[in-house]
Amino acid sequence: MSSFRERWNVCASNIARRTHNPIRSIVENIVVEPNPNKPMIALSIGDPTTFGNLKPPKEVIEAVQESVASQLYNGYAPSTGYQRAREAVAEYSSNEFVKVDPKDVILCSGCSCALDLCITALAREGQNILIPRPGFSIYRTLAEGLGITVKSYDLRPELGWEIDLDDLEAQIDESTAAIVINNPSNPCGSVFSRDHILDILDIAARYYVPIIADEIYEHMVFPGRTFHSLASLSTEVPILSCSGLTKRFLVPGWRMGWIIIHDRQNVLEIEIRKGLHCLSQRIIGSNTIIQGALPAILGQTPQNFFDDVIHTLHSHSKLAYSCIVKIPGLKPIMPDGAMYMMVYIDLPCFPEFNSDLEFVQRLLMEESVFCLPGQTGNHGTVQHARGSLSKDSRILRETSL
Incomplete structure (x- = not known):
């Protein structure tokens, strides 16, 4: 019996070949070695748990322990989430301006x-979405893997990283399927005014373009x-708002x-709502x-836990700013x-440097301090570096000095 194949030829799919996460690639594959005589200080990934100084409160830990001990949640849930969990998110996300119905909540894996x-x-493939520059690189990673074109609109550092509205409008065309708005911003730390x-x-x-609102930092706003x-x-305008436990609850x-x-105008009522429910079945729930x-x-x-985290991050930002602003050539x-x-x-x-990437690499090699270069992914605005403020004050002071 003859085979229609004569040799092994296993090729990656188009989605796999098109998918690239520049932040992860730099963090995981950087070839520069840190200074062996200095401890590594990683300010690259937005993980507030890295140094152990920021931890979730006991109420959160106890809630998970009780969930495990109950033996009620070992099986599959509905793909969009348990009703009681969705009700909790709806209540948590409602306020005097917005009333969220549990049917409008879809739980996800982060x-x-x-x-x-x-x-x-x-x-769809062939359409485009608009994303911020500088911005979180995952937007590009997700879209381009699906064959969706990414177009970037600029943020203005001189205005506290507000969106360049003229540039945003100029990027919209007949193939624009959505605008991604990230507020508060990663990597800029900006908070947009009303x-x-x-x-x-x-x-x-x-x-007539819907908005995907990345609002994972919605409660992490400084005084x-x-x-x-x-x-x-x-x-x-229809809004798909994305958030979660990750940052606020550490x-x-x-x-x-x-x-x-x-x-509010039922623009998404049939196709998009059904599409989101169908897509949630691909992950079989969170x-x-x-x-x-x-x-x-x-x-x-308790509210005091949130207040303490904000106080810590705000204090760290002021400390980092006061130290870095004294360094010639660096402007925080x-x-x-x-x-x-x-x-x-x-x-x-x-x-001696031609780019922010070379600067960041030398910083790692000489001082064992690892930041992200501004040109990473859709950070886009070259000559910038991003550092995380979640590390404890002693480490931040050492980094800045």
Whole structure:
């Protein structure tokens, strides 16, 4: 019996070949070795647990322990999540401006999974989505793997990293399927004003483009600034809001995120809502143990825990700024939230370097300090570096000095 194949020829799929995460590639594959005489200080990945100084509260740990001990959450849940868990997210996400119905909540395996489902549901191969520059590289990774074109709109550092509205509008065309808005911002730490969000919504409404709102840092806002969710100000534009436990509760490895469908005009009612439900069946639901703990996690974590985390991150940002601003050629931009700081690198002050990547590599090689270069992925705005503010103050002081 003859074979229609004469040799092994196993090729990767188009999605696999097109998928690339530049941050992970740099972090995991960088060839430069740190200084063996200095301890490694990793400020590259946005993991607040890395150095052990930021930990979830006992109420959160106890909620998971009780979920495990109950033996009620060892099986499969509905693909969009247990009703009780979705009710907890709906209550947690509701306020005087927005009332969330549990039917509008889809639980996911982390916020990145929520973003993946939203991009996949809204955009088809050959269409495009708009993403911020500088911005979180996962948007590009997810879209390009699916054959979706990515177009970037600029953020303006001189205006606290607000969106360049003219540039945003200029990027929209007949193939634009969605706009990704990240507020508060990774990597910039910006928090948009109410008026700025209204301007963004006005553009989206005029061109009939839905918004994917990456709001994972929604509660991580420093004193003096106020977070306004896109859904709280939108009367016309449909919003798919993505968030989760990862950052605020200091548990990125627990992989619990969610999508909230905000659709006051029922624009997404049939195809997109059904599409999101179908896509959730591909992941067969999110972590059931954490789902079982969600009502207690979201309802019983004391406010003073959140206040302490914000105080810590704000103090770290002020410390890092006060140290770095004294260094000739480096210009830190004070964040208003999240857990990062962008630092402008005035390359003429460092003639031995041709790019921010070379600067970051030398910093790792000589000082064992690892930051992300601004050109990584869709950080885009070259001559910047991003550092995480989650490390303890002693380490940040050593890094800056």
